[in-house]
Amino acid sequence: MSSMDEIRATFFEECTELLEQLEGGLLRLEAGEQDADTVDAVFRAVHSIKGGAGAFHLTALISFSHEFETALDGLRSGSVEIDAVVVATLLRASDRLGDLVAKAIEGEEGDATIPDDLAELAARASAGSAEEDVDFGLADLPPLDDAFEVTPLDLNMFEEDGDAPDAPTAPRSKAGGYWEIQFEPLPDLFSSGNEPLYLFRALHVMGRLEPRLIESDLPPLEELDPSQPRVRWIIDLYPSAPDLTETEIESVFEFAQDLCVITMTYREPEVPDPDPAPSAEAEAPETPDSAELTADPEPTPPAPEPPPQRPAAQDSKPAAPAPAGPKGGLSATIRVDLDRIDRLVNLVGELVICQAMLSQSVLKDGLGSNSDSASGLDDLQQLTRDIQDSVMAIRAQPVRSLFQRMTRIVREAAQMTGKDVRLETEGESTEIDKTVVERLSDPLTHMIRNSIDHGVESPADRIAAGKPATGTVRLSARQQSDRVVIEITDDGKGIDRERVRARAIERGLIPADRPLEPAEIDRLLFLPGFSTAASISNLSGRGVGMDVVQRAIRDLNGTIATHSEPGKGCTFSISLPLTLAILDGMIVRSAQQRMVVPLAAIVETQTMDSARIEPISPMRSVVMLQDRFVPLLDLAEGMGFAAPAQIDRRADDDSALLFVKPDDLDAYALRVDAIEAQRQVVIKGLGDSFGRVPCVSAATILGDGQVALIVDPGGLALASDAIRGPAAFEGHLS
Amino acid sequence: MHVLAIDDSRTIRDMVRLTLEREGIESTMAVDGLEGLEILKAMDPQPDAILTDVNMPRLDGFGFIEAVRALDVFAGIPILVLTTEGAKELKQRARNAGATGWIVKPFDPARLVVALRTVTGLR
Numbered sequence: 001m002s003s004m005d006e007i008r009a010t011f012f013e014e015c016t017e018l019l020e021q022l023e024g025g026l027l028r029l030e031a032g033e034q035d036a037d038t039v040d041a042v043f044r045a046v047h048s049i050k051g052g053a054g055a056f057h058l059t060a061l062i063s064f065s066h067e068f069e070t071a072l073d074g075l076r077s078g079s080v081e082i083d084a085v086v087v088a089t090l091l092r093a094s095d096r097l098g099d100l101v102a103k104a105i106e107g108e109e110g111d112a113t114i115p116d117d118l119a120e121l122a123a124r125a126s127a128g129s130a131e132e133d134v135d136f137g138l139a140d141l142p143p144l145d146d147a148f149e150v151t152p153l154d155l156n157m158f159e160e161d162g163d164a165p166d167a168p169t170a171p172r173s174k175a176g177g178y179w180e181i182q183f184e185p186l187p188d189l190f191s192s193g194n195e196p197l198y199l200f201r202a203l204h205v206m207g208r209l210e211p212r213l214i215e216s217d218l219p220p221l222e223e224l225d226p227s228q229p230r231v232r233w234i235i236d237l238y239p240s241a242p243d244l245t246e247t248e249i250e251s252v253f254e255f256a257q258d259l260c261v262i263t264m265t266y267r268e269p270e271v272p273d274p275d276p277a278p279s280a281e282a283e284a285p286e287t288p289d290s291a292e293l294t295a296d297p298e299p300t301p302p303a304p305e306p307p308p309q310r311p312a313a314q315d316s317k318p319a320a321p322a323p324a325g326p327k328g329g330l331s332a333t334i335r336v337d338l339d340r341i342d343r344l345v346n347l348v349g350e351l352v353i354c355q356a357m358l359s360q361s362v363l364k365d366g367l368g369s370n371s372d373s374a375s376g377l378d379d380l381q382q383l384t385r386d387i388q389d390s391v392m393a394i395r396a397q398p399v400r401s402l403f404q405r406m407t408r409i410v411r412e413a414a415q416m417t418g419k420d421v422r423l424e425t426e427g428e429s430t431e432i433d434k435t436v437v438e439r440l441s442d443p444l445t446h447m448i449r450n451s452i453d454h455g456v457e458s459p460a461d462r463i464a465a466g467k468p469a470t471g472t473v474r475l476s477a478r479q480q481s482d483r484v485v486i487e488i489t490d491d492g493k494g495i496d497r498e499r500v501r502a503r504a505i506e507r508g509l510i511p512a513d514r515p516l517e518p519a520e521i522d523r524l525l526f527l528p529g530f531s532t533a534a535s536i537s538n539l540s541g542r543g544v545g546m547d548v549v550q551r552a553i554r555d556l557n558g559t560i561a562t563h564s565e566p567g568k569g570c571t572f573s574i575s576l577p578l579t580l581a582i583l584d585g586m587i588v589r590s591a592q593q594r595m596v597v598p599l600a601a602i603v604e605t606q607t608m609d610s611a612r613i614e615p616i617s618p619m620r621s622v623v624m625l626q627d628r629f630v631p632l633l634d635l636a637e638g639m640g641f642a643a644p645a646q647i648d649r650r651a652d653d654d655s656a657l658l659f660v661k662p663d664d665l666d667a668y669a670l671r672v673d674a675i676e677a678q679r680q681v682v683i684k685g686l687g688d689s690f691g692r693v694p695c696v697s698a699a700t701i702l703g704d705g706q707v708a709l710i711v712d713p714g715g716l717a718l719a720s721d722a723i724r725g726p727a728a729f730e731g732h733l734s
Numbered sequence: 735m736h737v738l739a740i741d742d743s744r745t746i747r748d749m750v751r752l753t754l755e756r757e758g759i760e761s762t763m764a765v766d767g768l769e770g771l772e773i774l775k776a777m778d779p780q781p782d783a784i785l786t787d788v789n790m791p792r793l794d795g796f797g798f799i800e801a802v803r804a805l806d807v808f809a810g811i812p813i814l815v816l817t818t819e820g821a822k823e824l825k826q827r828a829r830n831a832g833a834t835g836w837i838v839k840p841f842d843p844a845r846l847v848v849a850l851r852t853v854t855g856l857r
Contacts, residue, residue, distance in 0.1 A: 003752050011745040040791070044742065047789050051818050052745035054840040191803065193812040193834035198855025227809075252852060255814075255835035335744075 010335075011052040015101045018045040020401050022094050027407055030087045039082075042090075043072040049097065058104045060112035061097075067114045067122050068093050074125020089117040095408060177268050179237040179249060184261040185229035194256045200235070202252040207239040236267075338434070341394050345581050348388050349682035352582060355384050356679060356703035385680070392579045396431035399477045399486070402440060403428050406475055409445050413452040420459050420470040421452050430477035432484045433579050436556055440486070440574075443549045447488050447572055448473060450546070455492030455570050465567065467491065482578050483600060489571040495564040497521045504530060522562040526550045557583075557598075557683075557697055559663035559714055575663045585681045585710065586658065587702065588672035591636035594708045595672075596681050596700055597658055601713040603667060604659040605675065611657050623669045625659050632657075632669045638716045639695055639709075662714035670713070679703075683710065694719045735856045736760040738781040740770035740798065741816070742790040746839065750785060750816070753843040759850065767793030771801055780811060782854045785837075785846075788817040788824065796831050803832035812853035816841060 025042035050065035071090070074080030092115065103110030114122075181203070185196060203209060212234045219230065237249070246264055253262050359377050367373050403425045414421040456462075456471035463469055474489040497518060504524045505512045516524075524530055528547040553560045558576035577583070577600070585596035586605075604625065612624040613632065622629040636642035654674040661667040681700035686693060697712035739750045739761050747763045754761045762781065764770035767790055774781070784802070788795035795815055802808045812834040817824075825836050834853050837846060851857060 007745060007748045007752065010748050014744045044789055044791060047818070048743040048745075051743055051839055054818065055745065055749060191809070191832055192829065193810060193832065194853065195810065195812070195855065198812075198853060201855040202852045251848075255849070255853060258829070 008056060011056060012101065012105050014052065015049055015104075016401075018049050019094065019098050019101060020404050021045045022097070023091070023404055023407060026087060026091050026094055027404075029082055030084070030091070034082050036076075039072070039075050043069065043076050046072055046097070049101070053104070060110045061100050061104050064097060064100055064112045064114065067118060068097060071118055071121040071125050074121065077125070079127070080121060080125050086121065089115075089121055091411065093118045098408075177266055179239065179244070179246075180265045180267055181235045181237060181249065182232070182261070182263045183235060183253075184232035185256075186259050186261070187228045189229050189256060189259040190227055192255075192259060194259060196229070196233070199252055199256065203235065203237055203249070206241070206244055206249065206252075207237050210236040210238070212236075336394075341391070344391050345395065348384070348391050349581055351384055352388065352680050352682050353701050353703070355380055356681075357705070358703075360703040388582055388680075392433070392581070393431075395434050395579070397434045397437050398429045398431050399437060399440075399484075400428035402437050402444065403475050403477070405441065406444060406448055409448050410452065410473060413449045417453055418458065419452060419456050421456055422470055422472055423448075424472055424474045426474065426476040427478045430479055430484055432477075432576060436484075436576055439552065439556055440576075443552045443574075444475075444486075444488070446546075446549055448475070451488060451490040451492065451570065451572075455490040455494070457493055461493075465493075479578075480575075481600075482584070484576050484578060486574045486576070487571055488574075489569060491569040494566040494568055494570050495522055495525070495562070497564075497566070500524055500530075518564075522564055525562065526560070551692075554697075554712070554715070561663055573663075581683055582680050583683050583700075583710065584678075585700075586678050587676040587681075587708065588635065588656075588658070589674040589676055590634070590639070590672045591641035593636070593639075593641060594676065594702065594706065595635065595639070596708050596710045597660070597670070597672075597713065598697075598710065599678065601660050601662055602658050603661045606657045606659070608653055608655045608657060608671070611669075623657060625667060625669065630659070630666070630668050632671060633716070633720050634671045635711070635716075636673075638670070638720050639711070660713045660717075662717055665714055665717045668717055670716075681708075681710070735782045735850065735854060736762065736779075737783050737785060737850060738762050738764065738770065738774055738777065739785040739816075740764040740767060740790070740795075741785075741787040742766055743787070746787070746816075749843075750846075753841075753846055754850075756843075757847045759847070766790040767795060767798030767801070770798055774802065774808065780808070782812075782856055783834075783850050784811055784813045785816045785850075786813060788815060788819055788828070796827055799828065799831040799833050812850075814849060814853065816846075 022042055022045035025038050025045065028038045029042070046065050046069045050062060050069055053061035053065060068090075071080070071093070075082055075086070080086060096115065100110040100112065183196070183199075189196070200209060200211065214232045214234065217230055217232070218224070224230065237244075246266075249264060250257075250262070253260065355377070359381070362371075362373050362377055406425075407423050410421055410423040451473050452471070456473070457465065457467075459469040462471060472491050474487070476489070477484060477486045479485075501510075501516065501521050501524070504510045504521075504527070507529055509524065509527050509530060510516070525546045526549075528545065530545060530547065550560055553574055553576070556576055558574055561573050561575075562570065563573065564570040583596070584599040586599055586602060587594060587596055589595075613621050614623070614629065615621045621632045623632045634642065656672055656675050658670045658672060658675075659667055660670050681702070683698045684700055686696065686699055695712055695716045696709045697715070698710045699707055700710055702708050737754055737759055739747060739754075740763070741747050741750065742765055747765075751761050751763065762773060762777065764773050767786070769792075770784070770786065771793065774784070786795045786798055790798075793801070795817065799813055799815075802811065802813065813832065814835045814837055815825075815828045815833050816837050816839060818839045820838055828836060835849060837849060
């Protein structure tokens with residue numbers, strides 16, 4: 001990848017961030033925070049996109065952002081008043097800008113047509129502003145190739161309106177002649193950081209210099225103000241190249257043009273040179289009595305030239321690196337390729353495994369827990385955990401950008417359904433693994449559309465129900481121990497359980513005579529084949545049902561639960577692990593297999609003999625957990641390693657009960673043959689060839705190198721007749 | 735040569751850095767005027783030149799230049815403004831603030847380098 005490609009990639013990354021800033025700012029404007037800072041931030045976002053787009057000649061993006069910027073400038077200058085209509089126009093424009101960026105990323109031009117409302121706004125803005133925006137010559141831009149070479153564009157200085165004369169008409173120096181340059185600095189020359197010495201050096205590159213100092217204007221010393229130039233020079237320049245033009249010489253003074261008086265005259269050689277041999281060696285005619293400047297030009301004028309404030313460097317010496325002082329650092333962030341972090345994450349995973357293996361060998365070798373090796377291992381374990389946390393923190397990202405993206409979804413969905421909806425967000429700074437953030441986008445989009453389409457009522461219905469006409473969808477995120485909980489709440493009519501039930505029956509998902517608890521009805525939404533998309537609207541559906549949402553969440557080792565109150569609204573709550581790479585698990589044995597049960601799902605463990613087990617049928621039992629009975633499932637049976645059997649209760653048994661509570665389901669008890677250990681395991685995917693395996697979320701490598709499956713407690717419960725009961729959803733979940 | 739470059743756009747910062755790097759010019763970056771000022775004060779030795787954007791959060795280019803010129807030790811540092819703006823009035827504002835020169839983005843790398851060499855007197 002060439003550096004230019006990298007910068008291009010950076011630009012698009014930056015665009016994404018800028019678009020977020022833009023949208024965030026516009027939403028603040030919409031919410032009434034119309035302070036100058038917000039307006040400036042919004043303006044800058046578009047301005048920066050335009051600036052970068054200019055560098056890559058993305059013409060559609062340039063012209064659209066230019067118009068957008070003009071409109072925003074009206075807000076800045078106050079010539080356009082900020083109201084709901086204006087903000088709506090700008091929000092639509094920001095969506096369009098986002099589309100254009102997306103097109104540009106794909107290497108396409110995109111449609112740069114300016115929407116009428118934006119054009120009108122821009123016209124109002126420029127009508128109200130006297131400031132003339134100078135065109136940056138878009139049409140003239142040459143294509144920029146990867147070699148990073150462009151022909152000169154616009155190096156605008158402080159020149160007067162008339163441009164410097166074009167090269168062809170400018171007089172050229174002929175061999176033997178010289179340029180007489182009169183250079184008179186004006187009082188402001190020094191205060192602008194222009195330095196005559198450097199200008200002379202730049203001139204010296206063009207040939208030999210013979211400067212003469214004119215110090216007649218020099219005041220008496222006591223009146224001398226060293227910050228103001230009081231001398232002038234007449235410089236004879238004997239060009240090295242015979243075709244040096246006036247324009248080239250002028251270019252040396254281009255920053256100083258308005259700060260000095262320059263006159264240039266070409267002088268023919270005093271003695272015509274009969275031999276026109278080109279003298280590239282630049283030893284031009286001798287002028288016997290002049291103080292000649294040699295290779296190291298230091299035109300040290302005898303007059304009290306105001307000393308430059310900083311050491312006049314002689315040559316391009318290697319400058320010192322950036323200071324390492326406390327405040328002197330560069331920007332406090334660096335950007336790292338995600339691949340590198342992933343490699344680090346993998347290595348940390350290997351480290352966790354290696355450390356587990358080492359612990360095991362120490363145990364096997366009979367070294368006591370007081371031995372130096374064992375305590376060293378404890379330290380290593382702590383360090384490994386710290387490293388892991390630090391690495392995970394690198395991958396963590398606030399959900400802010402994800403939430404901001406949803407504002408557009410809400411806006412579009414509200415528009416399509418003719419409802420009035422606003423989005424409230426909370427906990428945007430909650431951090432979660434970058435991959436999770438990315439993969440949440442689709443499920444969240446779908447759920448929000450669902451909430452607006454099916455949950456929030458039309459304004460008329462809402463008013464009739466005594467609610468405010470504008471519905472609210474709340475998106476919140478918070479961290480709960482080692483998980484992140486994201487909730488989507490609407491204040492609509494709640495899940496219409498009668499209709500859901502009727503539909504499930506109609507689709508043959510449940511028997512018509514089966515009584516269901518409200519929570520069970522709500523869970524029907526997640527059944528494959530339940531999707532209401534096809535008939536009800538083209539909005540939330542798009543061929544995706546809540547089953548797909550649930551699968552996406554499960555793929556992230558997350559769970560999803562609903563809570564609905566008729567007439568008041570509905571909450572979907574998603575619980576996700578902080579990381580996808582490592583899991584705190586309990587290693588158990590069942591039917592000679594070792595498996596890992598996620599610690600987060602385990603409420604309590606008991607030995608079998610202390611547990612109160614009540615058989616309720618020849619094949620089924622329940623067990624007392626705190627003060628209620630929960631179904632009992634044998635892990636080997638649940639995983640299909642063993643046939644359903646009466647629970648084994650031999651006295652010498654190591655077997656134990658894990659009380660498991662998947663987030664979205666009821667608790668149950670899981671019988672295992674033995675609990676082996678509790679430790680962190682590295683999550684390894686099963687590989688695509690296995691597809692989705694019910695009851696199993698992933699695999700891991702244990703300390704002795706053996707592979708163990710990681711049990712999905714929710715999947716296990718859903719797949720088990722022992723828990724769900726014989727009739728529930730039979731045949732639809734396997 | 736060592737240049738302090740200030741721009742809130744990462745893209746532009748990267749382009750400037752790359753441009754200068756290819757010419758063997760060292761650069762230090764800052765993301766806005768305020769950071770630029772902090773870094774400038776901490777730099778030892780001082781940079782040979784400063785490139786600054788105009789539109790930036792916290793402290794814009796004009797404010798930055800004024801703040802730099804207000805300090806005697808920085809009175810002589812050449813400051814080039816690198817911006818998409820071309821309006822004359824803005825250029826005059828920059829000049830009044832103490833800017834040495836004005837370069838319009840998108841910039842031509844070769845000329846940026848020439849401009850830097852001219853104002854610093856360094857190769």
